[in-house]
Amino acid sequence: MERIEDNIIELLEYLEELIENSPKVPITGKTIIDKKEFLEVIDQIINTLPDQLKKAEWVMNEKDRILQDAQKEYDNIRRETLELMKKNVENHDIVKEAKVRANEIIALAQRDAKAIRLGSREYSTEILSQIDREIEEKRAMLIKSMQEAFEIAAKEIDKNLSDTGSRIKENIAELRDM
Template sequence: MLQPSSISAHESNQNGKNPTPREYVKVIPPDRNQPLSTAGVDIQQELNRLEDIILSSMRIPLTGRTLVDEDKLLEQLDFIRLSLPAVFQESLDILAQKDEILLEAEEYGQQVVDVAQAKRAQILAESDIIRQAQREADQLRRQVQQDCEAMMQETIAEVERKRRACQQELEEMRQTAIAQAQEIEDGADKYADHVLGNMEQDIQEMLQIITNGRKQLRGDNPQRTANNSHNSKKSFPKSTTK
């Protein structure tokens, strides 16, 4: 990269002095047909390195001067000089790609927006489904509550009808039992009256037989009749007729 010029190191320049370092250096420009090997060089870092070369060199006391390694310094300067076109070209390439980068960024942003809108639509759809399910659940709950209330009212009415029917049936059974008891009582009275009537008739017939027998006995033998009558009075006390 650094090459000596055609002037010899022992030759003098036009002023008769030793040639300056720049007269020994000839910069060979880079071949534009070849790819730059210095692409992506950090110029700030290379300048800092150049500064380090100067600051790290030995100082001459009481003079404020510094002894610098000329080859190292020129090599670093040459490297920076050759790197600048590559950096400029990289900047130009970046500027040329600006529209493409902006387009890609815009497309990416649009994709992000589309994804966000799709997610929003999905969330809204899910929210609509949840609200619809909530409405259906509320409607079903109200319907079940109404059905339960209707069934409860119907059950209460049915129980009331059963209660009244049971009361009516019990009342009919009570009236029937009373009527049957009265009928049984009347039948018992009639039966007792009939039995007593038969007994009365039998007794009357027996009394008639007894009376006729006594008459016959009194008509055949008056003395015997009198004795029998006297004995009968002793044997049978006189009954009191009410």
């Protein structure tokens, strides 16, 4: 899982570098970005995330399969117990023993099914929460990076406009002195 996280982080850092190193449009403060390259990196990120979701889905499907197997085993044991009880109705001790054994098996199967259900739910919740946290962190980092880039561009524009204004004032002063 750490390898996937590292891959996503690397891709997001690469996007950040693309933004920072892309040529700037004078006056507007906008950046020219290679759309094709940018979209390819986003596609790589999108294609990486579903693997985690597929793992969570596999866990849920595996839980369902185990529950179904437990239910089938429960049904088979119950059916076998009923058949045994019908054959040995006269022998009361065997019927009692079969009921006790069947109840033990049912209780065991129900306990195991509950534990599996809870474990798979917790695991799925943990994975999805972790993915959500990672996406939120990367989003915040990307927004911060973009804000910093915009602030730098705004400062450059302000400086350029101030310098231009100063030169215009100097030219006006020269014209007046002529």
